[in-house]
Amino acid sequence: MNKNIYYKSTRGGETGILASEAVLKGIASDGGLFVPNEIPKIDVELSKLASMDYKELAYYILSKFLSDFTEEELKYCIEKAYDNKFDTEEIAPISKVGNALFLELYHGPTLAFKDMALSILPYLMTTSAKKQNLDKEIVILTATSGDTGKAALEGFTGVPGTKIIVFFPEDGVSEIQKKQMITHEGDNVFVVGIEGNFDDAQSGVKKIFRDNEFLKLLEENNYIFSSANSINIGRLVPQIVYYFSAYLKIYIKGEIEEGEKVNVVVPTGNFGNILAAYYAKQMGLPINKLVCASNDNKVLYDFINTGVYDRQRKFVTTISPSMDILISSNLERLLYTISGEDSDKIKELMNSLDKDGSYEINETMREKLRDFYGGFASDNDTKKFIKYVYEKYNYLIDTHTSVAYSVNKKYREVFNDNTKSIIVSTASPYKFTYSVMNSLDNKYMDSNDFELVKEMSWLIDKKEPKAIKNIEKRRIVHKTICKADEMKLKVREFLEI
Numbered sequence: 001m002n003k004n005i006y007y008k009s010t011r012g013g014e015t016g017i018l019a020s021e022a023v024l025k026g027i028a029s030d031g032g033l034f035v036p037n038e039i040p041k042i043d044v045e046l047s048k049l050a051s052m053d054y055k056e057l058a059y060y061i062l063s064k065f066l067s068d069f070t071e072e073e074l075k076y077c078i079e080k081a082y083d084n085k086f087d088t089e090e091i092a093p094i095s096k097v098g099n100a101l102f103l104e105l106y107h108g109p110t111l112a113f114k115d116m117a118l119s120i121l122p123y124l125m126t127t128s129a130k131k132q133n134l135d136k137e138i139v140i141l142t143a144t145s146g147d148t149g150k151a152a153l154e155g156f157t158g159v160p161g162t163k164i165i166v167f168f169p170e171d172g173v174s175e176i177q178k179k180q181m182i183t184h185e186g187d188n189v190f191v192v193g194i195e196g197n198f199d200d201a202q203s204g205v206k207k208i209f210r211d212n213e214f215l216k217l218l219e220e221n222n223y224i225f226s227s228a229n230s231i232n233i234g235r236l237v238p239q240i241v242y243y244f245s246a247y248l249k250i251y252i253k254g255e256i257e258e259g260e261k262v263n264v265v266v267p268t269g270n271f272g273n274i275l276a277a278y279y280a281k282q283m284g285l286p287i288n289k290l291v292c293a294s295n296d297n298k299v300l301y302d303f304i305n306t307g308v309y310d311r312q313r314k315f316v317t318t319i320s321p322s323m324d325i326l327i328s329s330n331l332e333r334l335l336y337t338i339s340g341e342d343s344d345k346i347k348e349l350m351n352s353l354d355k356d357g358s359y360e361i362n363e364t365m366r367e368k369l370r371d372f373y374g375g376f377a378s379d380n381d382t383k384k385f386i387k388y389v390y391e392k393y394n395y396l397i398d399t400h401t402s403v404a405y406s407v408n409k410k411y412r413e414v415f416n417d418n419t420k421s422i423i424v425s426t427a428s429p430y431k432f433t434y435s436v437m438n439s440l441d442n443k444y445m446d447s448n449d450f451e452l453v454k455e456m457s458w459l460i461d462k463k464e465p466k467a468i469k470n471i472e473k474r475r476i477v478h479k480t481i482c483k484a485d486e487m488k489l490k491v492r493e494f495l496e497i
């Protein structure tokens with residue numbers, strides 16, 4: 001029998017919130033993030049879970065966190081999410097390449113790991129709305145560094161009772177990512193390019209969420225905002241599932257003994273994916289180190305190594321754009337845990353981040369960061385390891401995954417740690433064809449992303465995924481571009497309020 005889990009804000013302003021309320025609200029009214037009042041523990045031996053398929057495992061994990069959902073409700077959401085929009089029944093397969101175990105999270109409809117959670121979030125959200133007797137239309141407002149946008153559009157298009165608005169940095173995403181979004185058809189969708197970077201888009205969205213007058217106006221028009229960003233627990237919780245699935249898969253393959261610890265290596269931006277791994281560890285999954293891999297926007301590397309989080313630095317545009325982030329929102333949840341759930345402390349740190357652009361944590365908190373190792377990879381390293389892995393193992397990885405591979409290699413060398421590592425592959429190389437192909441050989445320099453899709457499919461002898469087939473020929477349906485301070489205006493125009 002599962003315990004009842006309630007949610008509360010990291011900033012102390014809300015407690016006793018049901019999972020369905022937290023999913024609907026996205027963010028707490030005091031600006032904090034919802035966290036469970038306790039992390040449920042696995043209550044059977046791991047080997048007992050090994051015979052479950054992905055959906056059964058998803059039910060096992062989700063039912064522990066979303067305890068006010070009935071079995072029927074959860075199973076409905078899971079069935080709808082993990083179906084044949086994934087190109088493999090395994091949903092999240094593992095590829096063994098040399099000594100590395102790549103957890104491929106890119107077999108969903110948009111070729112990036114965001115599909116793992118965004119394929120289920122719309123169903124969790126509409127189910128929550130029913131449970132809460134909500135009669136308003138849900139407006140999903142999302143800022144994206146490239147992959148969330150398309151995955152959220154895929155998830156919410158045509159879902160009755162919802163509208164979705166996506167803001168993306170006009171010059172901060174790959175050609176293919178951009179094309180995926182601006183050609184996305186649907187009556188309830190609206191896509192807008194921002195003249196600015198991802199942080200500008202994300203800050204803009206957060207500001208709208210805190211604009212009480214605007215929220216009132218929405219309510220009068222029978223709308224309610226929610227967030228599809230990774231701060232929503234409806235995204236965080238489904239991400240825990242694949243860490244269990246990965247562990248059990250390599251256990252079944254005989255790569256590890258039952259209970260043997262593994263490292264997980266996660267290419268990190270908003271800290272959502274790696275936080276799910278941290279929660280998995282707290283539930284009892286045998287994880288040793290959580291290796292947090294950054295690109296040249298290495299705020300997290302600096303934070304883990306010095307205890308100082310400082311976003312006041314130059315924003316760098318890299319070849320792993322989905323990690324070009326200086327404000328990692330989900331880190332607030334980790335801070336909450338390592339501060340001993342001290343919401344006053346969190347308020348103080350977040351105020352300092354808002355006002356001064358930085359904060360520093362104390363020694364006690366730093367002690368508890370030891371679960372993590374922080375490293376980073378430059379664009380050059382990233383390219384180097386795409387080429388290395390391809391030439392040595394005939395396996396093609398994308399730029400984000402290469403950041404993880406590179407950081408892990410360094411970590412193992414420096415610390416002489418031979419623990420098996422699961423490297424989280426967050427995107428298909430097909431999503432970043434220009435950077436990937438030019439890492440192999442700079443003869444592709446004058447080609448574009450679209451031309452290189454064919455080249456790539458010849459190279460790896462696999463058909464191009466249908467998600468991007470003929471993408472360059474699709475009709476552009478979203479042409480709106482605005483400044484960061486015009487976002488609210490664009491929302492009003494779309495909603496006609």
Ligand SMILES: *Cc1c(COP(=O)(O)O)cnc(C)c1O
Pocket residue numbers: 112113114147148230267268269270271272273274322323400426427
């Ligand atoms: C979103 C994303 C990341 C970063 O994940 P976070 O949960 O934001 O840390 C890494 N790689 C890819 C391809 C992504 O789309």
